[in-house]
Amino acid sequence: MKIAVIGVGYVGLVSGVCLAEVGHEITCVDLDQAKIDKLNQNHVPIYERGLEDMVAANRAAGHLHFTTDLAAALKDAEAAFIAVGTPSRESDGHADLSYIYAAAKNIAEQATDPLVIINKSTVPVGTGDEVENIVKTTRPDLQFDIVSNPEFLREGAAIEDFMAPDRIVIGVETDHARKVMAEIYAPFAAQGYPILYVNRRTSELTKYAANSFLALKLAYINEVAELCEVVGADIKGVSKGIGLDPRIGEKFLNAGPGYGGSCFPKDTLALVRTAQDHERPLRLIEMIVSINEYRKRAMSRKIAQMCENEVKGKKIAILGLTFKPNTDDMREAPSIAIIQGLQDMGTTIHAYDPEGMENAKRYLNNITYCDSALACVDSADAAVIVTEWDEFRTLPFAEIKTRMRKPVLVDLRNLYDGQSLKAVGFDYQCVGRPQETVINSMPVSDD
Known part of the structure; x- marks a missing residue:
């Protein structure tokens, strides 16, 4: 499956590389040109054991790409992961969702095909509803679904955690979204790793809990x-x-x-x-x-x-x-x-x-x-x-x-x-x- 990953921070980069490792065609997108240039030279901006070798191998195999061009990444893609930061706001401690909302708006503006938009970032309950409203308002004509799929990665063991997860939690609201997510994670289901389907708000709260x-x-x-x-x-x-x-x-x-x-x-x-x-x-x-x-x-x-x-x-x-x-x-x-x-x-x-x-x-x-x-x-x-x-x-x-x-x-x-x-x-x-x-x-x- 062709998939776009927006954000090449810790979660986005590890998720994109591991999804490429199991055979998906992944294009990772980031606004930071310098970071993208380094990744296109197989230089990883974070320290995670084994990650640099996986980037090089999957780029060589043609499964993994890095770009600043969101429109190109979304072309013919069936799914797009949002994996941007949600830091604490200094003013009140709430999660800063501005990057999530900006990514959702940009995806809506650039998408040309039906799309399942998957939130990989850690977000408060109800964020998926707001993302859905943003996309709907920005592009009333776009056929899309919003999914919650939180990460459970330990830094220092992130590749192991993604490739051999103790659970995969997926929050969906439609049968189509569930079908697409099942296809994305089919290689993991085939190995017997547990996949839990719940509604979107349950998935969002599960990560925080x-x-x-x-x-x-x-x-x-x-x-x-x-x-x-x-x-x-x-x-x-x-x-x-x-x-x-x-x-x-x-x-x-x-x-x-x-x-x-x-x-x-x-x-x-x-x-x-x-x-x-x-x-x-x-x-x-x-x-x-x-x-x-x-x-x-x-x-x-x-x-x-x-x-x-x-x-x-x-x-x-x-x-x-x-x-x-x-x-x-x-x-x-x-x-x-x-x-x-x-x-x-x-x-x-x-x-x-x-x-x-x-x-x-x-x-x-x-x-x-x-x-x-x-x-x-x-x-x-x-x-x-x-x-x-x-x-x-x-x-x-x-x-x-x-x-x-x-x-x-x-x-x-x-x-x-x-x-x-x-x-x-x-x-x-x-x-x-x-x-x-x-x-x-x-x-x-x-x-």
């Missing part, structure tokens, strides 16, 4: 971790103990410095605003948002405590900047609040991240960026693991100790155990374990 529930699990385990630190319990054991219950599940129960990224912060806030607009406030989600914002800033105070609250003029080494590993995404990353909190206390920050340093420059000022973890910790008064990149799991601490001014490690991702760090001579603090029992607590066993 899913992300907010995952954010709830993270906020909950971080709250429990705070309690663990004062009662002598180990959050790793607690997480494993409750996660073995299949009704709870083990995922999203790793305590840390708070959630970030392009989805959870804006989606939880947008759901809160939607509920308030309908006079059905979601108090639980409101609390999650508050807990997470407080926690990110509180991590800077935890670091200061490890330095005996004398951090002015001290050098702090930050290992990991992105909100999670295997991505270069800095949006709402906990590192931002942590670093800004430390800078407010008068510290000097040196930082290293395998992929995120260039993007970090858009969010953080007055930082020295280093080309390795070892260079980052040179003469540091404390080192802080913020992002759980694999290379931080096997750091050479004997050498690191000789490089640091003071052997202090604050492990916000619980990558290490206190005994191994104590043996090397480090003062060590992690998350969800009281300082006095970090060294002597029993390891968590799978036996």
Whole structure:
């Protein structure tokens, strides 16, 4: 099937490439000429493992095209995906739908054939109705359907998630739209991946409800971790103990410095605003948002405590900047609040991240960026693991100790155990374990 994808950001690019991979003829459209030029040279503007190779392979096979010409992309296309950003409005926290509405109007103006318009972006309930009104008003003569098909992609594993989805949710209002969507996803249905057909509004809300529930699990385990630190319990054991219950599940129960990224912060806030607009406030989600914002800033105070609250003029080494590993995404990353909190206390920050340093420059000022973890910790008064990149799991601490001014490690991702760090001579603090029992607590066993 010939399909247009409007927007070559994270969701649009991954979706377009993966749909090309299963045999559809995909044309991705974006207004950014420089971005399109790079893609036509097989240079991918985001970091996602395997994506660049897939772009090159599908372009060579003739299944994937990139252009700024929307009319050309829509010619003979049976479907068009809208995959543009829906960031939070700074004024009120509502999802900014201006890009969605602009894309819908442009599609209506340029389309010449009957078209199924599919919203892949994360949008509040009822957005599909407004898109339908925009298209109908702009082009009363156009035969079209509006579909909701939210993405459930994890950054760092987006290709895997698209090609082997745990579910595909499709919100349709007509039999024709359902038929077209069935054809698009036929390669996935043939492999037995579950496809859920619902109405459009149900599909729109499902995306927000899913992300907010995952954010709830993270906020909950971080709250429990705070309690663990004062009662002598180990959050790793607690997480494993409750996660073995299949009704709870083990995922999203790793305590840390708070959630970030392009989805959870804006989606939880947008759901809160939607509920308030309908006079059905979601108090639980409101609390999650508050807990997470407080926690990110509180991590800077935890670091200061490890330095005996004398951090002015001290050098702090930050290992990991992105909100999670295997991505270069800095949006709402906990590192931002942590670093800004430390800078407010008068510290000097040196930082290293395998992929995120260039993007970090858009969010953080007055930082020295280093080309390795070892260079980052040179003469540091404390080192802080913020992002759980694999290379931080096997750091050479004997050498690191000789490089640091003071052997202090604050492990916000619980990558290490206190005994191994104590043996090397480090003062060590992690998350969800009281300082006095970090060294002597029993390891968590799978036996």
